[in-house]
Amino acid sequence: MRHSYYDFFAGGGMAGIGLGDAWTCLFANENDPQKAESYRANHHGGRELLLRDVAAVTRDDLPGSPDLVWASFPCQDLSLAGNGAGLAGKRSGMFKPFWQLMRALHADGRGPKIIALENVYGAITSNGGRDFATLAAAFSGLGYRFGAMVVDAVHFLPQSRPRFFMIGIRGDLAVPPGLTGDGPCALWHPPALVEGCNLLSRTAASRWRWWNLPTPPARNTTLASLIENKPTGVAWHSKAETRYLLDMMSDHNRKKVDAASQAGERVIGTIYRRTRTGPDGIRRQRAEVRFDQIAGCLRTPAGGSSRQTIMVVSGKTIRSRLLSTREAALLMGLPESYVLPERYNAAYKLAGDGVAVPVVRHLSQTLFEPVLHRNRLALVA
Template identity: 80%
Template sequence: MPHRYYDFFAGGGMAGFGLGPGWTCLFANDIDPKKAMSYRANHHGGAEFLLKDVARVTPDELPGAPDLVWASFPCQDLSLAGNGAGLAGKRSGMFRPFWKLMRALHRDGRGPRIIALENVYGAVTSNGGRDFATLAAAFSGLGYRFGAVVVDAVHFLPQSRPRFFMIGVRGDLAIPDAQVAHEPCAMWHPPALIEGCNLLSPTAAARWRWWNLPTPPARNTNLAALIEDEPTGVKWHTRAETRYLLGLMSEHNRRKVEVAKEAGERIVGTIYRRTRADADGAKRQRAEVRFDQVAGCLRTPAGGSSRQTIMVIDGNTVRTRLLSAREAALLMGLPETYVLPERYNDAYKLAGDGVAAPVVRHLAAAIFEPVLERNRPALAA
């Protein structure tokens, strides 16, 4: 029997691709009409999808009793590049009406067996760790045993994308010993997360668990393998445009390009444009390149500086262009068959707002599925 889940703030339904065929979505929700179209195009019509502000969703619109609730709630106010509003912000504050629905499900006797939250790494440190403590208090208040991990998609995909996951198991369920460690693990529990635990109340601290994730196998793909010679939706820059990008580079970054040219082989790198202060304090736009076969973290295309540029060097030939929408989807672990929006910015935003599918699969295999299998007789009773 498939496991059942809800997908809040679902976007294009990337969490479902990570969970895989052993899971059935009972309910999905988002407020963005364009993302709704993508969800439906990639999830057999998406009959379970409700296009509605989560603050207006009622418990009666939530069918059945889910094994898992997945919620990738908005990150803008928790981001290190955001405005610092945290959970009090208009967008990240959507966690509160979402959690109100979780409380309502418990009152109805339909409390989710597992709840998993996903957000940016900044959720760990936002407002001096107080937002982290607020999330912990929410889980503790409903009696969940819970913990958090920070997982970088780079373990699975050639993209640097650290994300925070807080995972809770309902208090009446057994947690297999293998899923819990006696102490934090450096790979999944960075110092900021360990320090954040100091802000937990005694009750929440007693319910805290160090989730035990296995070390994933070595990644078997790199950035160059995903780059298309003839991309759809973007064009290779003119020589003048490429020279302009090179002109935006500092001496250090230009030297990286020269070293790559001297290698005499095809080398793929990525470029982000950033505002940096010069030695005299004046701010100017800079192009920063990396050739470590890993893309920078995909973001939403709020402006030109948020869109990642590809640089391909083959001997003395240097070509540049924007990352294509299909390449962005591949960097999120989505299949070639995933149907993307026609407009470039819509497709890029969909990818930048999403969750990396292989990370979800790792969490499902390491925590969600073992917990549910351990409790299957009790759940069926």
Template identity: 75%
Template sequence: MPHTYYDFFAGGGMAGFGLGPAWSCLFANDIDPKKAHSYRANHHGGAELVLQDVATLTCADIPGTADLVWASFPCQDLSLAGKGAGLAGKRSGMFKPFWQLVRDLNADGRGPKIVAVENVYGAITSNGGRDFATLAAAFSGLGYRFGAVVVDAVHFLPQSRPRFFIIGVRGDLRLPEGSIQDAPSSVWHPPALIEGQALLSSAARSRWLWWNLPVPAARNLALSDVIEEQPQGVIWHTAAETDYLLSLMTDLNRGKVDAAKQLGTRKVGTVYRRTRPDAAGVKRQRAEVRFDDVAGCLRTPSGGSSRQTIMVVEGDSVRSRLLSPREAVRLMGLPDTFILPERYNDAYKLAGDGVAVPVVRHLADAVFEPVLRRNRLALVA
């Protein structure tokens, strides 16, 4: 019998890829028609997907009873790159109607066994920690025992992508042995999270758990492994375009390129364009490169500066181009069988808004499935 889940703010359904075939989605929701198209293309038609604003849904729209509720609610107002509106913002404020549905499900006797909420790292510190306290109070107020972790996709994929996950287990359920620990872990609980937990209300702290996640094996996938020589959807820059990109670099970043040239081997790096103040305080566009075989965090294509560029150096040869759509979804852990949107921006947005597939699998292995197995055994006993 499969485990069951609801997928809110589902996007292309990456959480489902992470959960895998042992899980069955009873209900999914998103408001973006283009993402919904991708979800359906990659989830056997996606009959469970409802294209509708979460604020207009009611408990009656949601079928059955799910083991897990997954929600990757909008991050823009919580992001360090955002304007600081936090949970009061128009987009990240969608947490409120989502949580009302969770409350209604509990009141209807259909409270999910596990609720997992994903967002950007900035959710911990947004509004001086008050937004984190609001999330914690939501879980605590429904009687869930809960804790949070920060998992960087770089443990599994060649992409730097730290994300915040708050995971709650219904108060009447038993926790499996070894799933929690007495103190925070330096791998999963950064100082900002520890500080935020200390500032929670006494009621929330009384229900707090330090989740015990295993440290994964060393990653064996490098950025160079996912890069295509003949990509679809993008073309290599002209020499003049690459020279212009190099001209936007500071001496520090040009030095990285020069060092890569001296190696005489193929080095693959990534470049983001950012606005930085110069020595006089004047804001200028800069190109910043990294050659550590890890991509920068994928973002949505809100402007040219947010599109990641690939730079390949082989001796004196320097080539550049945009990251391809296929490379972007590979960096999220999706298989090459994943059906891509036709337009570049749609594919890049889908990837940038998604959750890394192997991170979801790690959480399922470490928390979701052990909790469900423990409580199924308890019912049998």
């Protein structure tokens, strides 16, 4: 039995790739022409994709009655690095017209069986937790039993990428035993999320559920296994450029490089440039390196500081270059066959704005599909 879904703020369609072949996309929405082009290139032409601002989408644009609605709505105003506007901001505020469409579907008798929101970790604490409470009130207002989790892509991929997921099950559907717990689980429910529940209204709190997903199997990929020997689209830095990066490091980070040099083997690390305040009170740009076989969280290439750099250390030989776009795609769990934009910044932005494919697959296999299967069996019975 195939399942159906809508994909809002679809980007390059990574959520659909994560859901897999058992799912059919009835409708997808994106307002970025470059991302829409990538979606179509990787989804058999993407005839289901509507290139339009979500605020201009109407219920008449939405076909059928979906099993799942997935929405990775814009994160900029909720991000810890953002401007603090939260759900009142211009970009993250796109949640409001999206949810109006969810209300319209319910008014039509086509309410989605499952709604899944994905965003940055900062969605939990944005606006003092009030934005989190607003999201909860939205689910509660439509009668969904819902809960939230933080899932880090590092469980599946060599990338540190914690993301917030709020998932609701329509109130008339049964939730299979074992999918909820009596309380929070440390793996999925960090203290900030537990604390955020204190802001829920009495009604929302009564519909809250602690989703209890299985622990993912041990990750079997390392950063080194995804790094291209002959990268495409990027060039190795000159010795002077690599020296410049080394000179930007604090003593703590230089010691990491020195230790890698003495390891007696090829060691691969990643670097982000960050602005830090020194002991003298002066803010300087620093190069911070990690050699733990985990990449830092991919971001959009708004500037040089947000583009991740690879450092390869072999004894006294130290080389550096930007992360290639194919490596960025692999760090999101995309297959080698995924067609990337030709321009570096467009491809990097596509990856940095996306959702990690195996995280979606885990949610689908352990939560979405069991719920749908249980309720279809109930209809047959």
